[in-house]
Amino acid sequence: MHVTTIDRFQPDPGELLIWSVDSSEAKPERSRIPPSFNQSVHLAGAEDHSTWLAASFRVDGAIDRRALGLAYHALIARHGTLHSAFTKCGDGIVREEFDPHALRLEVAPGVRAASDTAMQQILWAALDAACHPFGFPAYLLGAIDRPESSTILCGFDHSHVDAYSMSIIVNDLHHLYHRFRHTRNHVAAEDLPMIGSYVDYCAAEAEMTEISASDPRLLAWLRFFDEHDGHPPTFPLDLGVGEGETAPQGVDVRRLLDPTQTEELTDFCRRNGSSLYGGVLSAMAQAVHRLGGGPQLALLFPMHTRRGEPWRNAVGWFTTNAPIRVVGTGDLGTGAQRTGPELRRAVRLGGVPIAQVIAALGGFTPVRNDIFMVSYVDYRGLPGADLHDEIDAHHISNVTTADDAQFWISRTNHGLAIRSRFPDTAAGRASVGGFLDQVDSILSSATRAAGQVALVTPLNGGGAARPAPSEGATRR
Template identity: 25%
Template structure:
């Protein structure tokens, strides 16, 4: 499943219906009506996100993730409404709201019981142009998915104009990052499709039981209530920060000068390996006792050294914290961060670099279970990630084999920061890479060169079982790499 911005998804012209949750006196019993006080705390990352949003001029706008997919038409609106309500009852985080008092800084929460939610069904006028649909969706998702208000999420269905293509309904969903992560977006298409089929045709949804993200927050707080400077996670992150003079690593190539906080970042998405070649690359990695992810990190390190001359590869990579079976199907922000640092100078083979990557990830992955905000609070630092590489193998996610037929895609909001994020997903179709980066000519050129180098290295490993390592004249190869031009994208 590709991970891109809304602008890169083919939205049809047609009629939109917004499906907006509400809490009120419509509930089945007076006890269920309205919000109930809830003393469960947020997760650490949720609290950090709330406080950052309050301090930001954007006030939590444009910090959403989402999904888009198609279902067979015509749309059965009562069945879709029933599906969304069942989904909200299934996930407690979707009927709970945490807030921070701006005067006292106190954190509090209210939660609605199951069956206490209703849906506002807002019918929009028919749009003759797909651009009109896009502009409305972009505004709705940017303005109404703030973590500072409830609901911080929304569904929209788009019924195509009669006679314009197949009778397929496009379903779009967006939620603030505080209540969902990348894997959560992958689950949405399957769950809503299954619950819709159950409501429409009586086909049992057969969804796995999902634990509550609110209970995860309680567990996380209990485990990490005390964090000493001698804790492994604190020591590891301090060492990592010291390597970067107090800063987290930046993208290995120049990305230009920051142009303020008013210009949205650029992005790219490309399929860099098909399914067969992804399997071949994985086999090459496994032959040395390592994983495909380690192979990708090794290839990124080699590519960075070729283009920059710096053999020291440093990045931050997300690691899921769904460490109990009840969290597997839950929606929430189950993500920690893992520091990655290794030097490929003197490496004898590509395989030895893959082994270095494995050794580093194995050593530092356990610290990702300790929330980074908790660690940095102990260290007294506010350093922010500037170069992040994320990897997910989603081939075995529920109904992943249908994503292509459903035109399913994970979505992200626009961003305005001076950083580079790379997401690499292994899907049933192969390996896809997405990136966002500053909207500067320098960043655009260098990020495309970096991805082109990665693709070339992966192809070399697939074709030969190894990759050519950069020599001491690597810095001079920039001009050769530049000749390859921008990466062709498949959006």
């Protein structure tokens, strides 16, 4: 899975096809299930930006329009969140649910583009227009039709999906499309795994029992926020935006390590009691320290919450967040030894519902709209990963505005890569560019030296932390 942004995604020109979803015969029913915590945060600020995630993959030959229309219909019926929607009602927001079997999909006349740049711009505008947070549907179902090789592409408002969902959607659509191309019946989903609905998950979240106010995990959360004046931590280097200011979003997408180097670093981190993610966090803290940002890097990181079997192949925003402080030591081995135990403790803190943390704080207003965070996804273990290279699968995010830095680390068969989001100011470009260069240098040096560096006895024992991958409750 190639993780990128829409300004970097330039598909070959062709005919852009978009399927409309007619819900006129599917009278919506108002649901008693409230938005999840993530959805509530997202919807509260959704008027100011278009935050969507898209997925694409390649298929041979021209698009079979009948088969893809049936595949999209089956995808909507399969995943509960895709036949639900949000609408404003007075001062509140309510969820509506539609009967997926009463929905009708129809492909509109195509739009042709003469160049890859023109196709990118047409597609970008179409995604912005379709993937709105309120109303139904909150997504775009499309394809780029070409005689020899075509691209299936769809995008979704963030309220309905997370990064993990992109791989599920690619896997489901790939299966459904090819089954419908070779059959006239409507049972193409019969051999996909059984799943639960994210709407049901939201109901379970609403009924979740609160933990005790004296629970050590909740107290650790409160101490973390106390250290930052009751606010989430921000990126410690100058980004060129003041409090209350935003700037156009800057983007950096780069590979950090090739597959061999990534394996070497993974082994190095494991021998020092940490995980690959812990090693990258250690390198980030070391880079910040080198650049004058202080000896400690505090941040939030997202974890997926697909713990039960019904949710593992379900589309939705299954994430929470956890807090961590990472010390910027002089070498990566020592840093990994310190970060491993901290990461394991942080994962335990992720078991505390974020809504309860905020309630215990008495509420808070973040200093910035964006939340400084570092996400990690190992795409090799997600549904359909064995096909990602063969079908040129992409996870594509929008580009909007920014007032803090955010980083998405991805591991694939091609190694380790990082996508960055930050304010596109002179200071922001210099700070984030210098930071990423330092991280790149630290990780590369560690892999080169891994065979010669003697193992130092771990400070707090072995065992690598394995935070669950996904995107968290942050703007993207």
